Amino acid sequence: MERFLTRVRWFRNQVFSRRRELFDKLAQGQSPEALFVTCSDSRIDPSLILGADPGDIFVLRNAGAIVPPYDVGETSVNSAVEFAIEGLNVPHIVCCGHTGCAAIGGMLLPDRLASLPAMAAFVARANTPFDEKTREEAAAQNGAPLTAVQRHVATQVANLQTHPAVTKALSFGRLQVHGWIYHLETGDVTVLDQTSGGFLTLDDAYPSPSPPSLV
Numbered sequence: 717m718e719r720f721l722t723r724v725r726w727f728r729n730q731v732f733s734r735r736r737e738l739f740d741k742l743a744q745g746q747s748p749e750a751l752f753v754t755c756s757d758s759r760i761d762p763s764l765i766l767g768a769d770p771g772d773i774f775v776l777r778n779a780g781a782i783v784p785p786y787d788v789g790e791t792s793v794n795s796a797v798e799f800a801i802e803g804l805n806v807p808h809i810v811c812c813g814h815t816g817c818a819a820i821g822g823m824l825l826p827d828r829l830a831s832l833p834a835m836a837a838f839v840a841r842a843n844t845p846f847d848e849k850t851r852e853e854a855a856a857q858n859g860a861p862l863t864a865v866q867r868h869v870a871t872q873v874a875n876l877q878t879h880p881a882v883t884k885a886l887s888f889g890r891l892q893v894h895g896w897i898y899h900l901e902t903g904d905v906t907v908l909d910q911t912s913g914g915f916l917t918l919d920d921a922y923p924s925p926s927p928p929s930l931v
Contacts, residue, residue, distance in 0.1 A: 738769065738770065738771075739770070741771075742770055742771045746771050746774070746804065747771070747804065747805075748771060748772055748773050748774040748800075748804060748806055749772055749773065749806065749807065749808060750772075750773050750774070750806055750807070750808035750809065750810055751773075751774045751775075751776060751796070751797065751800035751801070751804075751806045751808070751809045751810070752766070752773045752774070752775050752776070752809075752810050752812065753776045753777075753781050753783055753809065753810065753811045753812065753872070753876075754775070754776075754777055754781045754810075754811075754812040754813075754814075754898075755777065755778070755779065755780055755781045755812075755813065755814055755817060755819065756777045756778055756779050757814060757817065757818070759814070759900055760812075760814055760898060762775055762812070765898060765905070774796075774800045774804060774806060776793065776796045776797070776800075778792075778793070778838070779818075779819040779835055779838060779839060780813075780817060780819030780820055780823075780838075780839050780842060780868070781811060781812060781813050781814075781817075781869070781872060782819070782838070782839065782841065782842045782872060783797065783811060783872045783875045783876050783879075784841035784842065784843060784875060785843055785875045785878045786875075786878045786879045786880065787878070788841050788843075790841060794879065797809075797876070797879050797881060797882065798879070798881045801881040801882060801884075801885050801891065802881050805890075806891070807890060807891060807892065808891070808892050808893075808894065809876060809882070809891065809892075809893045809894065810894045810895075810896055811869060811872045811873050811876060811893070811894070811895050811896070812869075812896040812897070812898055812905075813865050813868055813869040813872070813895075813896070813897050813898070814865070814897060814898040814899070814900055815860075815862060815865060815897065815898070815899050815900050815901065816859060816860065816900050817860050817865060817868075818859075818860075819835070819839050820839075820844075820860040820864055820865055820868050821854065821859045821860040822835065822836065822839055823839050823840075823842060823844060823846065823864075823868075824846055824850065824851050824854035824855075824860060824864060825851075825854055825855060842868065842871065842872065842875075843871060843875055844867060844868045844871040844872075845867070845871070846864060846867065850863060850864050850867070862897075865897055866897065866908075866915055869895045869896070869897055869908060870895060870908055870913060872895070873893055873894075873895040873908060873910065876893055877893065893910075894907065894908070895907065895908030895910070896908070897915065904917070904918070905918045906918070906921075907920075907921035907922070909921065
């Protein structure tokens with residue numbers, strides 16, 4: 717904790733003071749470019765990955781980057797999605813899973829969550845369909861294979877589109893929904909092609925000239 721306290725003091729005395737104009741502006745309100753849904757995993761840092769400044773992204777984090785279908789009634793997720801769209805008018809939602817995700821591993825290998833009943837109940841709401849072949853692959857690898865992460869992210873993107881605020885914004889053409897996977901081993905991001913269901917490299921998904929969607 718002492719390390720963190722030292723850094724908080726350094727932030728207050730060095731960073732905040734040098735960027736006072738930005739922080740004064742943010743104290744008056746926020747206008748983020750995207751809702752970024754990602755895992756609580758300590759190895760995932762949305763601002764670092766995106767090169768984002770304070771105020772650029774509205775972040776929703778939980779175990780597994782899960783967005784349950786709206787009718788499940790997961791109020792913490794539902795309220796964050798609703799506020800981002802209706803309250804902040806974000807033009808983009810990014811649902812970003814990652815390789816080596818323990819939450820997805822727990823969905824595939826439920827015995828891993830035997831001592832974590834709250835987490836087991838939450839990840840069950842992801843609604844991700846895994847076949848027996850994928851479960852066998854997970855058992856062999858002792859964790860979530862990439863195919864499972866891909867299926868999970870695609871499912872969460874579909875789940876997002878059951879939310880009334882998302883459906884409304886999409887129908888008016890004022891929202892885009894993106895499915896990403898962050899690869900811990902390389903720092904690469906791959907992107908869901910919602911037409912084919914496959915995953916593309918970042919450059920193939922967002923060819924130059926790049927759109928303003930967090931690239």
